[in-house]
Amino acid sequence: MLKVNKLKLSAAAVALLTFSACAVGHGDHDHDHGHDMHHGGHSKVEFTGKESTLDSVEFSRCWVRLVPERPSAAYFELKNTGSETITLIGARATNFHDVMLHQTVVKDGSSKMINLDKLALEPGQTAVFKPKDNHVMLTADSADVVKVGDKINLEFKFEGDKVATTECVVKPINAISFD
Ligand SMILES: [Cu+2]
Numbered sequence: 001m002l003k004v005n006k007l008k009l010s011a012a013a014v015a016l017l018t019f020s021a022c023a024v025g026h027g028d029h030d031h032d033h034g035h036d037m038h039h040g041g042h043s044k045v046e047f048t049g050k051e052s053t054l055d056s057v058e059f060s061r062c063w064v065r066l067v068p069e070r071p072s073a074a075y076f077e078l079k080n081t082g083s084e085t086i087t088l089i090g091a092r093a094t095n096f097h098d099v100m101l102h103q104t105v106v107k108d109g110s111s112k113m114i115n116l117d118k119l120a121l122e123p124g125q126t127a128v129f130k131p132k133d134n135h136v137m138l139t140a141d142s143a144d145v146v147k148v149g150d151k152i153n154l155e156f157k158f159e160g161d162k163v164a165t166t167e168c169v170v171k172p173i174n175a176i177s178f179d
Pocket of ligand 1: 073102113135136137
């Protein structure tokens with residue numbers, strides 16, 4: 001009996017921790033609840049300025065869901081148009097100090113976001129970043145740097161010191177797709 005109570009208690013404690021990480025760290029854009037990491041300490045890819053442009057990638061349909069006072073999220077499609085595997089490892093955007101690749105995982109019936117370290121695409125393969133799935137998390141420098149209707153450039157880094165940029169349209173919090 002005592003054992004059961006202890007188990008219940010620890011489950012409650014975990015739920016509480018998950019909730020506070022969500023509230024403090026990340027917000028619940030597209031109803032993703034919880035987050036198993038805090039800002040800082042996670043791997044953030046470095047842009048050295050010595051990269052060259054990756055020509056064998058095609059980005060399309062990029063949009064950002066603007067979430068006031070919380071991190072926003074970017075969604076898009078990318079296709080490997082070349083003959084070799086390409087591997088996405090990070091992103092950055094002007095006026096956003098924290099830009100991370102995230103994936104949404106469902107565990108025990110609840111979804112949470114974790115880092116997406118890298119995403120490899122074979123020749124001809126397309127990846128779709130979409131709500132409740134892979135996305136780019138964006139934390140703005142301040143509330144007034146971006147507003148609905150703006151267009152922002154998202155710059156992506158790939159393995160092999162390669163970069164590619166796409167333009168994203170900024171949509172309101174209730175938007176659900178590019179269209
Ligand atoms: Cu996220």
